[in-house]
Amino acid sequence: MGLFRFKGFPGKGTFPHGIHPPDNKFFSADKAIEVFPTPAKVLLPLLQNIGAPCEPVVKSKQQVAVGELVGKGKAFVSAALHSPVAGKVKKPAMVTLPNGRHMQAIQIAADEDQNPGEVLWEKLSAKDWPTDCISIYDPATISKVIHDAGIVGLGGAAFPTHVKVMPDENKMIDTLMINGCECEPFLTPDYRLMMEAPGAIVTGALLAGRAISAKEIIICVEDNKPLAIERLRRITAQTVIRVAVVQTKYPQGSEKQLVKSVLDLDVPLGGLPSDVGVAMSNVGTIAAIGMAVIKEEPLTHRVISVSGGGIANPKNLFVPIGVSVGELIDYCGGLTKDAARVVSGGPMMGFSFSDMDTPVTKGTSGITVLTHEDVDRENETSCVRCGRCVDACPMNLVPTKLAMASRYKNPALAVKYNINACFECGSCTYVCPANIKLVQLIRTGKQQVAAMNK
Known part of the structure; x- marks a missing residue:
């Protein structure tokens, strides 16, 4: 130091x-970063940010250019959305994001013979x-x-x-x-x-x-x-x-x-x-x-990792927003025989999901494919009051108290224990010898608190 x-x-x-x-x-x-080829279509969820969704400003059958505005962020905490390809707008679609939220999306069929990513x-x-x-x-x-x-x-x-x-x-x-x-x-x-x-x-x-x-x-x-x-x-x-x-x-x-x-x-x-x-x-x-x-270029592409022991050929890719996860996995040689779980993001704070048609969004930093060895854990047992989660928590919280308040549906108690100060880093779950799914319980507790405050 x-x-x-x-x-x-x-x-x-x-x-x-x-x-x-x-x-x-x-x-x-x-x-080294590779440029992903232009996909046949992209699917652009209207919500790709914390805050309010953007509102579509294009219609079906409309032709759009690379970088053209397709969604306008009208709320203060919202963000505009631009097409990463030249192509034709198709009928609106619904997608389920890795966090489980359903969202309307703009679907664009890409024109042939283009690679704006390059x-x-x-x-x-x-x-x-x-x-x-x-x-x-x-x-x-x-x-x-x-x-x-x-x-x-x-x-x-x-x-x-x-x-x-x-x-x-x-x-x-x-x-x-x-x-x-x-x-x-x-x-x-x-x-x-x-x-x-x-x-x-x-x-x-x-x-x-x-x-x-x-x-x-x-x-x-x-x-x-x-x-x-x-x-x-x-x-x-x-x-x-x-x-x-x-x-x-x-x-x-x-x-x-x-x-x-x-x-x-x-x-x-x-x-x-x-x-x-x-x-x-x-x-x-x-x-x-x-x-x-x-360079006067809006945000239409980003770098992501496709990594982990469950992917045949891990890569770093420069990809258009809206490309499907399945296409990225195929481009990286597909899944290995011992692939067990696909995660949007990393294993500590990411979300597991199973629909390979899920599109990459602006917030997708990577796709991690874990193996059975990575995810196999012993069955959950009772809390042994060891205090390891408290020692690990960077926010000085008591994760077991937050988790139990959630498990027993007591959002008022969860608020007392400062549940919203938790940013779900997963440190507590990682060190827990009882294999208690602390972060998942805390996420549920936050939903309970939000429902209580409505």
């Missing part, structure tokens, strides 16, 4: 509690990203471009990014933190993006920093990614951006934990990083900002 302190950050590079699961990055960390990836991975002309962009203009481009958090949360960069007189932002930790096991899209498109990240960070008038910009990376750290340090050397190297630990990439690790600031319970003068964004999101402002 001497190196961390030498760089002048007030934090210690770590946070209280947390766990150290095997990162399993070896499946895909060394696989063009976009060439722009994203270019070497000529500017760093010395950011001042020509007005902060209000940057914010508007982010809004119009439909950019959301690509780390998985999918919070509309324009909301984060809008000026707020009540919350002055001093520091912009760019999250490149990628602590979720198996997933490597952020790592590959830092390796292959660092210029877009750096320019995007400077633009986002200007939009919020941040005095300091910090890119945060776990110390298990030395090549990405070296690359980022080299490209940021002539800029105001600093690179913070933090300890590899789960869930280091969580907002509150990363603020503690780097800045030694405590985000209040139920609060946001903005309450302590910090704005945070994922490296993929920041690269999308660069694409929108400098």
Whole structure:
């Protein structure tokens, strides 16, 4: 940790509690990003962000171009939706997202002989990203471009990014933190993006920093990614951006934990990083900002990992939003004989699902295919009061109390125990010797609380 302190950050590079699961990055960390061929059709759910769904602005049989607006985010916390292909709009469809929510979707049949992904990836991975002309962009203009481009958090949360960069007189932002930790096991899209498109990240960070008038910009990376750290340090050397190297630990990439690790600031319970003068964004999101402002490209494609022991040939892919999971799995050689579970995201915070027609959304950071060995667990037994879940919880909660309040349908008690402060990292479930499905119970408890408050 001497190196961390030498760089002048007030934090210690770590946070209280947390766990150290095997990162399993070896499946895909060394696989260069491949551009996925244009699929025959895409299916675009109207809800691809935290907040309200967007509203369709196209009709059946309408011809659309690549990047054309097809859904308008009319609510404040919503995001626009753009077509990733040129093609014809088909009848609306219904899809079930991995979290179980049913949602209307725009269906577009792609024209033949096109591959916009190749063009976009060439722009994203270019070497000529500017760093010395950011001042020509007005902060209000940057914010508007982010809004119009439909950019959301690509780390998985999918919070509309324009909301984060809008000026707020009540919350002055001093520091912009760019999250490149990628602590979720198996997933490597952020790592590959830092390796292959660092210029877009750096320019995007400077633009986002200007939009919020941040005095300091910090890119945060776990110390298990030395090549990405070296690359980022080299490209940021002539800029105001600093690179913070933090300890590899789960869930280091969580907002509150990363603020503690780097800045030694405590985000209040139920609060946001903005309450302590910090704005945070994922490296993929920041690269999308660069694409929108400098290259005038809305968010239509993203990098994802298809990884795990249950996939024949793990890859990192640059894919159009709306392509089906089944097509990605087929492109990666299909499932292995011991494949047992398909997860949207990583194994700690992702959602298991079985419908391979499920489309990739803006918030899909990866597809993890687990084996029977990965998922086999002993049967659940009674809580032994060992306290391991308490020791692991990065939010200083008592997960067993939250789970039992949920199991016995007592939402008022769950609120008393601060159930909504849990961000479902899965650390408690991982360490539980009784194999109690704590996170699933806590999710159910949150639904009970929401129903109680209606």
